[in-house]
Amino acid sequence: MKKIIISLFIFICGLFILSSCNKNDDTKIISTSYAGYDFARGVAKDNKKCGMLLNPGEELHDYSPSINDIERIINSEIFIYIGGESDSLWVEKQILPEIDKSKTKVISMMDVISKKGNVYDEENPESSISSESDEEEELDEHVWNSITNAKLIVEAIYEALIEIDEVNMASYLYNKDVYIDSLNKVDTKIKDTISSSKKDLLIFADRFPLLYFVKEYNLKYDAAFKGCETAHEANPKTIEALTKKVIDNDINVIFVIELSESNIADTVIKTCKNDGKDVKKLVFYTMHNISKEDYANGLTYIDFMNKNVESLSEALN
Ligand SMILES: [Zn+2]
Known part of the structure; x- marks a missing residue:
């Protein structure tokens, strides 16, 4: 600073x-x-x-x-x-x-x-x-x-x-x-998706700039980092804790945020696979910034939230 x-x-x-x-x-x-x-x-x-x-x-x-x-x-x-x-x-x-x-x-x-x-x-x-x-x-x-x-x-x-x-x-x-x-x-789509879902826990193997989102919809969460620390490395204990949470709660989707390097998610997914659990990685858009391609295509906050709804549906079922 x-x-x-x-x-x-x-x-x-x-x-x-x-x-x-x-x-x-x-x-x-x-x-x-x-x-x-x-x-x-x-x-x-x-x-x-x-x-x-x-x-x-x-x-x-x-x-x-x-x-x-x-x-x-x-x-x-x-x-x-x-x-x-x-x-x-x-x-x-x-x-x-x-x-x-x-x-x-x-x-x-x-x-x-x-x-x-x-x-x-x-x-x-x-x-x-x-x-x-x-x-x-x-x-x-x-x-x-x-x-x-x-x-x-x-x-x-x-x-x-x-x-x-x-x-x-x-x-x-x-x-x-x-x-x-x-x-x-x-x-309304987010509320309908959540109310008709089987689960209420989101796992972010990444930074977590979504406190306001999960509070709004009473979702549970776990994340590699509190908030939006710019550190991209997670210690082995964090990887271990996230992996345990995924397996214990039968989680099928791990989230990363847009423009992320996804290193932590890749490690957690690999660790889960070694334990016999297949997990998918999806992007949750947090609208800090967007990719050059999405910018060129004129995508909006609403477009990204609609993408998030699709991902939520997959993650919570
Ligand atoms: Zn941030």
């Missing part, structure tokens, strides 16, 4: 010295991550060009902004960031003071949820904090993976849009209602 701050200081100095490039970028809504980008384009449609700072395929938790990225934020009309460990430090310390709030509306997804819903402590998932906390660094930032939270963030983007572009209010209202309706439909 210190490296990011130092690089940012250099970048911001460079920004004001150069004050050049990228005059032709007409992106009006910028999100640091994929989920915010998709929510924004769902509401804005053709009225405002939306973009994300991550390149498709790039790891969210390793990201640091370029001078060009900072300029895109400063020149945007709406800037959406997560507000958690991934980006709150560089955004709130380095970017927000440079933003002209009369020209750029700023939305922190964590702030939206902490004001209207529950945020969870990554280290202590059973405790929820329903108001803003000084200990934001410890809170689970993956708020967008709950459909209820996704709806609140979509509403916040809609509110910002109608403030800056009242003329197109009817269009934004229509688009927002269509998006919320799609979220409600996928929510």
